[in-house]
Amino acid sequence: MERRCREAKFSMRVLVIGASQGIGLETVRQALAAGYQVRAFARSAAGMALSDPNLDKVRGDALNTQDVAAALMGVDVVIQTLGVGIGDLFRPVHLFSEATRVLIAGMKNQHINRLISVTGFGAGDSRDSIGFLQRVPFEVVFGRAYADKTLQEELIKKSGLEWTIARPGVLTGGPQTGRSQVLSKPGQWRNGIISRADVAAFLVRQIKDGAYIGQAPVLVN
Numbered sequence: 001m002e003r004r005c006r007e008a009k010f011s012m013r014v015l016v017i018g019a020s021q022g023i024g025l026e027t028v029r030q031a032l033a034a035g036y037q038v039r040a041f042a043r044s045a046a047g048m049a050l051s052d053p054n055l056d057k058v059r060g061d062a063l064n065t066q067d068v069a070a071a072l073m074g075v076d077v078v079i080q081t082l083g084v085g086i087g088d089l090f091r092p093v094h095l096f097s098e099a100t101r102v103l104i105a106g107m108k109n110q111h112i113n114r115l116i117s118v119t120g121f122g123a124g125d126s127r128d129s130i131g132f133l134q135r136v137p138f139e140v141v142f143g144r145a146y147a148d149k150t151l152q153e154e155l156i157k158k159s160g161l162e163w164t165i166a167r168p169g170v171l172t173g174g175p176q177t178g179r180s181q182v183l184s185k186p187g188q189w190r191n192g193i194i195s196r197a198d199v200a201a202f203l204v205r206q207i208k209d210g211a212y213i214g215q216a217p218v219l220v221n
Contacts, residue, residue: 013037014207015075017062017082017103020044023118023171024081026200028055030176031079034204041071062099068106077207078107080117084145093145096152104159115163116206117156118199121191121218123149126167129189129218153216164206165216168199176201177221184217192220 014031018024019040028050031038037054045057060067062082072078080103082096100117107115122130123146156163169192176197183189199219206212 012076012207013039013074015039015041015071015078017041017068017071017078017080017099019081020048022081022083023168023196023199023203024079024083025050026196027079027081027203030197030200030204031207034207036204036207039071039075041068063095063102065102065106068102069109072106072110072112075110075112077114077116078103078112079203079207080115081203082118088145091144093148096145096148097155100152100155104155104161107161108159113162114207115156115159115161116166116203117152117163118166118168118203119149119153119216120146121167121169121189121220122146123167124153124165124216125186126189126216126218129186130191134191162210162213164212164214166199166202166206167216167218168194169218169220170194171196171199179221181220182212182217183220184212184215189218190220194219194221 014036016024016028019028020042028038028040032052032054039056039058041058041060043061045059048057058071060071082099084095153165172193172195174195180194180198202219
C-alpha cells in the first residue's frame with residue numbers, strides 16, 4: 001500500500017510559481033519531501049540551493065505568456081506563491097492580478113484544473129476582519145499590494161478552476177510548528193502570525209486534499 005501511494009505521488013507533477021524564496025521555496029522543499037515531482041518556476045530558479053532527482057528548475061517570468069505556457073506542460077497541480085519586495089509596496093502593484101490572468105489562461109489552454117494560490121489576510125472579503133487600530137497602518141503600507149491581491153482573488157474565483165486560496169497572517173521564519181489554524185468561516189477570521197513553513201505545509205496538503213476547494217481560509221498559528 002505504501003509503495004502504491006508513493007508511486008501515485010511520483011506520477012503527479014506540481015508546478016510552484018515564485019519558487020526561489022519565501023513560501024515558494026519552502027513549498028518546493030516540502031513537496032519534494034512528500035514524494036512529488038516538482039517544477040520550480042522563478043526568474044532566479046537556476047540559483048536555488050536545492051538538488052533532487054525529482055526537482056526541475058525552470059527560469060522564467062510569471063508575466064510572460066510563453067514562459068508560463070512552457071512551465072505548465074505536463075503539470076497536474078499549480079501552486080502560486082508570488083511576492084513583491086518592500087520597495088514595491090509604495091508604488092502601484094499589478095503583479096498579482098496580471099500574473100494570475102496569464103496563469104489562468106495558460107491552465108485553461110492546457111486543461112489543468114487545480115490551482116492553489118497564496119494571497120494574504122486582508123485580501124478580498126477578509127479585509128473587513130482587520131481590526132480598527134490596524135486598518136490605517138495596513139492601508140498605508142500594504143494597501144496597494146492588497147488591492148491587487150483582491151483583484152487576483154476575484155480572477156481566481158471566476159476562473160472556473162478547482163481553486164483554493166490561502167490567506168496567511170503575518171509571516172515569520174522558523175520551522176514548521178504543526179500548530180497552524182485554518183479559519184474557514186468569516187466569523188473566525190483574524191490576524192495573527194504564522195511561519196512560512198506552516199503555510200507551505202498547508203499548500204502541500206491541498207495537492208491531494210480537496211477539503212478546501214472553492215474556499216479562501218485564513219491561516220494563523
